[in-house]
Amino acid sequence: MMNPLDVTRSMMDGLGADGDTCVKCGSRSLGLCAPLDAATLDDMATDSERVSLEARAPIFHQGDEARYVYTLTDGTARLMRVLPDGRQAAIGFRFSGDILGFTPSEEHAFGAEMLTDGMVCRMERRRLEQLFRRYPLLERRFLDLCSRELAQSQEHIMALGRFTAEERVAAFLLSLVDAQRRRGHKGPVFDLPATRADIGEFLGLTLETVSRAISVFRRRNLICLHGHSGIEMLNEGALIALGTGEGQDAA
Amino acid sequence: MMNPLDVTRSMMDGLGADGDTCVKCGSRSLGLCAPLDAATLDDMATDSERVSLEARAPIFHQGDEARYVYTLTDGTARLMRVLPDGRQAAIGFRFSGDILGFTPSEEHAFGAEMLTDGMVCRMERRRLEQLFRRYPLLERRFLDLCSRELAQSQEHIMALGRFTAEERVAAFLLSLVDAQRRRGHKGPVFDLPATRADIGEFLGLTLETVSRAISVFRRRNLICLHGHSGIEMLNEGALIALGTGEGQDAA
DNA sequence: CGCTCTTTTGACAGCATTCAAGCAGAGTGG
């Protein structure tokens, strides 16, 4: 067992918060303990448990009883939804520090699985709800978190409904870059923790279409690939123009 | 000024709750005042204001300061998001009793406009936040609400990413039917408060494609139109098979 | 009845998918 406070910290942190590293806690962090006092934090450190997972391992399945709330402490995961006939779509990516599987309903509306090797820290959801009652500030944090996820979903809806294939891929690459920068990444080379098929399942495209879009970007010298999992941003402005819906008249 | 309690009631109610009519309040309602006592309700009745709106009138714009929280007390509205180049998409529909424009952030991430003539009841968002502090139960309600919206968004993401045009239109019709049933509607003829263009902007399709899908349903005797704004469900099972992702092998 | 807005339908074009083949990088074992 490493540090059970990770759950707490990430909950305070929320999606993609910008953070320094917290000496006491050991991994990426916050300034988010701030709203809570030490006693509260100690209180929350109980009943959480770390689990190590391999790439492609499920964290929880769609339809599972929502017994635990998870913090992704290391690695990248994706949220999946499946249809009765087997078609499936990724509805989001989650990175180190993000919260997974928090829902007020009885069961998980979607599944979560690792894309890379990694680690999660889980806490009983009942325990979390007890904490809500004791520390109202905590509940407020979760409301913010939920509404930020909602905003993300709406961006995604815009992309799926109105973007061309190239625009969607550009938007996805930018969101990856953003997530890594928020986690302290420096320099122009980023990690690409998803296969073309993974990306396609997120963007509502086939893997071939994703590949073609990336090839186009490469030919235009907007990006440069370093092996299968490294991507260098050569012309971020042009990608932004594509990926934020600025239309044809872009750089 | 009619009944300012409407804001309160709807907040308690949330999205598409199933309700009887509350005698005291005059319009559709709840059993949701239940978790709060009379003093709380009186408290919330202050500082809310009713506004009457015509079809196509904006309720608030994307980017506006999020000063008010609204309850749609009568009519149908849609939530819109626009891209820098002018492309726009509807990200949701809202019906009588639903809440609009609640967000913890400083400005509205999307706009809202009426589809029909109707009425909203608005309350200062600062006032609401004061009430959160005083009545923690209220905040809990909003968290539930937010997470229900999130689930809706995810359904929509699946539809946009994986459904064909016909499946999307079927899913949309079913969601309309569901919303009206939850509000006490009886019988097989439902109201269609949106033009083909409105539906297309929600489903990521053109108005012609929506029209063709509806024509196909008509030819298969799944539905029957009554003028421009009435739709009768003749074979709901077949529409469900289409609109819930049961694939080709459906009835 | 005549106006206008919405819907329907048709013909054609275009973008993404499908199917198929070849390529490249990483790991394995001789």
Add this chain to the structure above:
DNA sequence: CCACTCTGCTTGAATGCTGTCAAAAGAGCG
């Protein structure tokens, strides 16, 4: 160190769904 293999990526050609453009029909309203 070099095949060998596996997996993921790239590219090509053809199909098909949806978009685009255009015209006609229908519904609602004064």
